[in-house]
Amino acid sequence: MEHWRRGATTAGLIVLGTFVITAPFIMLAGANPFAAYVEFLISPLTSRFSAQEVLVSSIPLILTGVSVALAFRAGYWNIGAEGQLLMGAVAGAAVGMLAGNQSRFLVLPAVVLAGAAAGALWALVPALLRVRLGIDEVVTTLLLNPVALLVVMALLNGPWADPETGFPESERIAESAQFPILIPRSRLHLGFLIGLAIAALVWFVLSRTVAGLRVRAVGSGPNAARFAGISVGRTLLTVALTSGAIAGIAGASEVSGIQYRLTSGLSAGFGYTGIVVATLGALAMPTVVLAALLLADLNVGAGSAGRVLGVPSQLGDVIEATVLLVTVGVLAYRRYHHKVREPVVDDASGEGALAEVVEVDTS
Amino acid sequence: MTATGDSLTTPVVELRSISKRFGDVLANDGVNLSLWGGEVHGVLGENGAGKTTLMRILYGLSAPDEGEIHVDGAPANIASPKGAIDAGIGMVTQHFALVKPMTVTENIILGRTGGRILDPARAKSLVENASERFGIDVDPDRRLVDLSVGEQQRVEILKALYRDCRVLILDEPTAVLTPQEIRTLFATLDKLRASGMAIVFISHKLPEVMELTDRVTVLRHGKVVHTTETDEVDAAGLASWMVGRPAEALQPRLGVESGEKVLEVSDLSANGRLGLPALSGVDFDVASGEILGVAGVSGNGQTELAEVLSGMRKPTAGSIMANGAEIAGRNPNQVVAAGVGRIPEDRHEALVGDMSVANNLMLEHLEEVGKGFVLDRDRIRANALDLIDRFSIKAGPDDLVKTLSGGNIQKVLLARVLVREPRVIVVSQPTRGLDIGATAYVRSELLAMRQKGAAIVLMSEDLDELLQLSDRLIVLYDGRIAGRVNAPEADRDQLGLLMAGHTEVA
Numbered sequence: 001m002e003h004w005r006r007g008a009t010t011a012g013l014i015v016l017g018t019f020v021i022t023a024p025f026i027m028l029a030g031a032n033p034f035a036a037y038v039e040f041l042i043s044p045l046t047s048r049f050s051a052q053e054v055l056v057s058s059i060p061l062i063l064t065g066v067s068v069a070l071a072f073r074a075g076y077w078n079i080g081a082e083g084q085l086l087m088g089a090v091a092g093a094a095v096g097m098l099a100g101n102q103s104r105f106l107v108l109p110a111v112v113l114a115g116a117a118a119g120a121l122w123a124l125v126p127a128l129l130r131v132r133l134g135i136d137e138v139v140t141t142l143l144l145n146p147v148a149l150l151v152v153m154a155l156l157n158g159p160w161a162d163p164e165t166g167f168p169e170s171e172r173i174a175e176s177a178q179f180p181i182l183i184p185r186s187r188l189h190l191g192f193l194i195g196l197a198i199a200a201l202v203w204f205v206l207s208r209t210v211a212g213l214r215v216r217a218v219g220s221g222p223n224a225a226r227f228a229g230i231s232v233g234r235t236l237l238t239v240a241l242t243s244g245a246i247a248g249i250a251g252a253s254e255v256s257g258i259q260y261r262l263t264s265g266l267s268a269g270f271g272y273t274g275i276v277v278a279t280l281g282a283l284a285m286p287t288v289v290l291a292a293l294l295l296a297d298l299n300v301g302a303g304s305a306g307r308v309l310g311v312p313s314q315l316g317d318v319i320e321a322t323v324l325l326v327t328v329g330v331l332a333y334r335r336y337h338h339k340v341r342e343p344v345v346d347d348a349s350g351e352g353a354l355a356e357v358v359e360v361d362t363s
Numbered sequence: 364m365t366a367t368g369d370s371l372t373t374p375v376v377e378l379r380s381i382s383k384r385f386g387d388v389l390a391n392d393g394v395n396l397s398l399w400g401g402e403v404h405g406v407l408g409e410n411g412a413g414k415t416t417l418m419r420i421l422y423g424l425s426a427p428d429e430g431e432i433h434v435d436g437a438p439a440n441i442a443s444p445k446g447a448i449d450a451g452i453g454m455v456t457q458h459f460a461l462v463k464p465m466t467v468t469e470n471i472i473l474g475r476t477g478g479r480i481l482d483p484a485r486a487k488s489l490v491e492n493a494s495e496r497f498g499i500d501v502d503p504d505r506r507l508v509d510l511s512v513g514e515q516q517r518v519e520i521l522k523a524l525y526r527d528c529r530v531l532i533l534d535e536p537t538a539v540l541t542p543q544e545i546r547t548l549f550a551t552l553d554k555l556r557a558s559g560m561a562i563v564f565i566s567h568k569l570p571e572v573m574e575l576t577d578r579v580t581v582l583r584h585g586k587v588v589h590t591t592e593t594d595e596v597d598a599a600g601l602a603s604w605m606v607g608r609p610a611e612a613l614q615p616r617l618g619v620e621s622g623e624k625v626l627e628v629s630d631l632s633a634n635g636r637l638g639l640p641a642l643s644g645v646d647f648d649v650a651s652g653e654i655l656g657v658a659g660v661s662g663n664g665q666t667e668l669a670e671v672l673s674g675m676r677k678p679t680a681g682s683i684m685a686n687g688a689e690i691a692g693r694n695p696n697q698v699v700a701a702g703v704g705r706i707p708e709d710r711h712e713a714l715v716g717d718m719s720v721a722n723n724l725m726l727e728h729l730e731e732v733g734k735g736f737v738l739d740r741d742r743i744r745a746n747a748l749d750l751i752d753r754f755s756i757k758a759g760p761d762d763l764v765k766t767l768s769g770g771n772i773q774k775v776l777l778a779r780v781l782v783r784e785p786r787v788i789v790v791s792q793p794t795r796g797l798d799i800g801a802t803a804y805v806r807s808e809l810l811a812m813r814q815k816g817a818a819i820v821l822m823s824e825d826l827d828e829l830l831q832l833s834d835r836l837i838v839l840y841d842g843r844i845a846g847r848v849n850a851p852e853a854d855r856d857q858l859g860l861l862m863a864g865h866t867e868v869a
Contacts, residue, residue: 208740210733217726221715227675227707228726229696 010282010330011291017326022319029311039308040301040319041294050300052186058296059257060085060267062195063250064274065281065288070202071243073283075219076236080126080141081247082271083148084119088248090152091118092255093160093262096173107176111256112194112249119248120241122148127240131233137240145271152264160262170262179257191253196289198246203285215239247271276324279331295320373436374399375561376421376452376530381430383416383585388796390416391427392585398530398561403552405572405593406565408582409605409661409824411795414565417582418532421563422454423447453523454532459515461507468503471522493525498554512637513544520551531555532563537571538662541639549575567662569598569863583607598863602660603855606826622651625818626787631681631691632842633671641667642842645681649818651786654809656833656850657822660862664842665822666708669791672820673705674698685787699727704785708792708822710772716765720758721747724779754778755804770801777808788812791822806832826858840864 023033044050064081071078091114099107126140156168163171179190206212217225218235226232254266277295281288302316374397383391391413398404408414419425421432423441432439434450441447447454461470468483468490490503499521507515516536523531533552537545552562552575566572572579573593580590581604588604589596626649635641642664649655659665670676672683674695683691688701698705707713714723721743725732732739747760756774758767764775773793780788793809794802809832813819823829829836833850838861846861 209736209738210729211736213722213729213738217715217718217722220717223712224715224726227673227695227705227713228729229694229699230726230729231694 008287010327011280011287011294013330014280014323014327017330018319018322021326022315022322025318026311026315029315031309031311036305036309036311036315039305040298040316042301043304043308044297044300049186050304052183052188054293054296054300055192056187056189056258056296057299058292059189059191059195060250060254060270061273061277061292061295062199062289063191063253064247064270065277065292066195066199066202066285067243067246067250068274069278069281069283069285069288070206070215070246071239072278073206073219074215074236074239075222076127076130076240076243077138078123078126078141078240078243079138079275080123080144080271081243081250081274082267082269083141083145084122084244084247085251085254085267085271086145086148086152087122088115088119088251089255089262089266090155090251091115091248092177092252093170093173096177096256096260097171099174099177101174102176104176104180107174108179108190108256111177111252115248115250115252116245117248119251120245122248123240123244127237127244130240131237149264152262156262156264168264172261173255177256178260179253187258189253189257191257194249194253198249199285199289202246206285211238247274250274273320276320276327279327280323282331295323298323374433375435376450377433377436378417378421379431379433381417381420381427381432383413383420383425383427385416389585391420394430394582394585394587396580396587396590398563400529400559400561401556402577403556403562403564403575405576405579406563406582407567407569407572407579407601407605409567412582412605413585414582415534416585418454418534418563418565421447422452422532448526448528451527451529452532453526453528453530454534455516455519455523455536456534457536457538459519461515461518463507466504466506467501467510467518470507470518471503471525473522475526490521490525493521497521497524497551497558499524499551511544513540513547516540516544516548517551524555528560530561530563532565534565535567536564537566537568545571567660569601569660572601573598581605599856599859599865602859602862605660606824606859622816624648624650625686626820627682627684628672629682631668631671631678631683633667633676633678635664635667640679640842642671642678645839645842645844647837647844647847649787649820651816651818652813653834654813654819654821654832656829656836657820657839658826658829658836658858658862659839659845661824663839665791665839667842668839669707669789669820669822672698672703672789673707674703675707702786704780704783704788704790704817706776706780706788706790706793708795710769710776713776714764714772717763719747719761720751720756720764720767720775721760723764723775724750727779728783750778750782753782754808770797770804773797773801773805777805781808781812784812784815784817786817788817788819790819792824793821794823794825794828826855838862 019037026033026036044054064085067081068078092111095107095111095114122144126137126144129135129140130137153168156170160170161167162169182188182190182192206215214230214235217228217230218232222232250270255262259266273295277291278288280291298316298320302313305311305315306313376398378394378396381391381394382389394413394417406414416425420427423443423446426442432441439450441450462473468487471490472486487503494501499517501514501517501521507518510518520531536548540548556562564572564576576593578590579593579596579601581588581601583605628648629646631642631645632640633642645668647655657665657668667676671678674690674693674697677692681691682689686702690698690701690703715726724747725743732742744760750756751758751760754774754777756778757771764772767775790809793805797805806828809819821829821832830850830853836848836850836853837844838846838858840862841864845864848858
């Protein structure tokens with residue numbers, strides 16, 4: 001409940017702050033900011049087609065958002081969802097290209113599992129470096145993202161290049177590997193249900209299982225968790241791999257649900273947007289799903305706002321970037337605010353507090 | 364740098380009736396302290412005695428509730444570290460405020476670059492001059508990452524001096540140094556004293572205070588107990604001022620037939636946080652129904668002993684048999700499974716502040732609250748309600764631990780441990796920071812566990828507490844057992860001598 005309430009107020013503050021900051025830019029582009037926001041956020045939901053598109057573009061965001069939120073809840077700062085997603089896409093495409101005439105009931109689980117395995121594998125090395133050697137995972141997971149993209153490019157410009165056209169795109173995956181469409185004459189595919197199911201599962205594990213309690217303990221008090229006999233290293237490793245697996249499924253889902261082939265442009269930075277989604281959703285799974293829907297709505301709205309109001313559709317990117325900055329600002333402010341409300345020292349000595357203040361002050 | 368007052372009749376800095384309150388605790392209570400040019404002034408006191416709060420106030424990190432600070436005889440308003448630096452006050456903490464990838468020169472001139480354009484050659488020569496003038500040997504071109512801890516400390520001191528400080532506060536400067544580095548530091552401080560500087564030397568280590576300081580001020584419970592010329596007191600006297608005289612008549616304890624030895628520690632050695640030896644060849648045993656008190660000035664190995672016994676630190680040698688099982692080097696899970704209850708000195712290291720009371724109460728025994736994969740939330744809640752009732756914890760099961768008072772946090776920890784009726788209990792500073800009521804409660808719970816036949820190792824900086832609760836005492840000094848005393852026959856002066864490092868007095 002705590003997370004829900006905090007998430008709701010945080011989201012409210014963020015939307016308000018974003019509006020105030022972006023309104024001048026919208027006016028500079030010659031549009032009424034209120035009309036623009038209606039176009040950005042409301043009108044995508046008013047037509048059946050665009051509302052379905054909102055759901056479609058929310059799929060990778062739900063998955064990467066859940067992936068990042070799970071990792072952050074354990075205090076594991078996985079910034080590598082983008083790379084894990086790309087590797088998941090590679091594995092999903094590989095299975096899809098090999099599937100041939102196999103039964104769909106065999107192939108589809110294989111696609112999802114292959115994506116999960118590849119994502120987890122891509123997350124393995126940074127996780128081991130962190131757990132065994134204490135190397136900061138922020139840097140290692142982040143730096144593996146461009147490496148993953150290079151792997152995709154190497155495949156597409158080499159062995160997987162389209163055999164007919166020579167374009168850097170893989171051949172089409174078998175029909176049995178394509179996700180079924182949920183609503184006829186839309187692009188809404190099975191990935192949406194997979195995303196919701198994974199979000200629900202992660203929510204259940206975190207809040208209702210012993211393993212989830214361990215994860216939460218490690219995330220909010222690693223020293224106390226270790227003191228209580230919880231293996232912090234093993235917990236972080238499990239979470240890191242699971243987080244990578246979920247991001248990998250996001251990649252497989254884009255291949256099997258949208259592109260039907262591996263392309264180098266299949267992710268519009270979904271892994272990075274996942275960080276915004278997780279942060280915006282205050283790391284609680286229900287609000288993470290809502291945040292993914294909000295950003296998807298904004299993406300679809302930005303496209304149509306360009307046509308309707310004659311403003312550059314890049315305003316959508318400006319707004320999304322502003323949302324990110326305002327989100328980080330609001331969360332930092334709330335954390336700071338939270339800190340100053342706490343008593344500075346618990347006993348009369350306050351030795352730790354002194355060191356902290358001095359360090360911050362002079363460096 | 365010009366002193367306006369006469370340095371013979373006016374102290375450089377004078378703290379007058381400084382008081383500071385944190386919640387229910389008076390951290391400083393009417394403290395007077397004067398610092399004269401050309402003296403090293405020791406400030407002594409146990410953890411929580413108020414030394415650090417006082418120095419935070421002097422360095423502008425914390426505002427006093429009452430009292431004033433005079434510099435050169437005139438009232439000064441020191442509201443920030445910058446104000447303190449402008450008033451000629453410098454401070455070197457245990458955690459250095461240095462930028463590791465930068466060079467010595469860059470670190471020293473940082474914040475005092477004197478303009479927008481940086482002239483590296485000139486900066487270097489300024490640092491070299493200062494290094495020569497104060498007799499502090501540093502290489503201006505080396506990067507901080509390449510320096511030893513002792514060298515980094517010299518850079519910190521030179522940084523303070525470079526900012527023209529006349530009062531230099533050193534917060535436990537020797538804690539991080541090797542014996543050789545301590546000699547170098549003392550030589551430097553001798554020179555600075557001779558040049559007319561006032562130096563505040565905060566320490567737990569009595570021999571160092573005896574050797575280095577001209578005057579010494581002892582704080583206890585936020586008050587100045589004594590300020591005296593160092594020549595007029597000895598280490599044992601300082602130790603007894605720090606821990607205090609018996610305040611009240613001791614509660615009578617019921618005699619317990621002590622039973623078999625359930626905890627046997629032999630030849631135990633361990634390294635401290637910085638990798639230096641902190642415990643060497645410690646051996647003792649504790650019988651069922653017995654409390655063994657561990658006395659000593661803090662920093663002499665008590666923390667490491669508690670951590671090793673709790674499974675939080677691997678010993679470098681030795682054995683710990685608890686209930687017949689070897690637990691040396693085992694992880695916390697195995698230690699708990701061997702029937703050891705652990706209450707560490709820092710409650711926040713044992714409880715997750717952002718989690719509920721109910722979850723924290725089960726955190727050591729999560730294997731018991733699974734219905735298969737799923738969390739048995741009814742069981743967790745029932746357990747919490749039961750313990751809240753039995754241990755009179757003033758909180759609900761869903762309250763976050765960080766919202767509780769110190770006394771209630773300690774009760775949560777006690778409840779989690781004691782409800783298991785462990786045969787061995789390792790407990791550190793169980794009443795630190797607690798009010799009188801909570802203190803009495805915690806002590807009576809420990810005595811009740813002794814009554815039930817637990818073997819208890821009690822580490823405390825409160826000598827009264829040790830004497831009141833223990834059957835036997837060991838005194839740790841420099842990681843070794845300096846003496847063993849039966850509590851009923853314990854004599855404070857003798858304990859003071861043992862704590863000051865005089866082994867086996869006549």
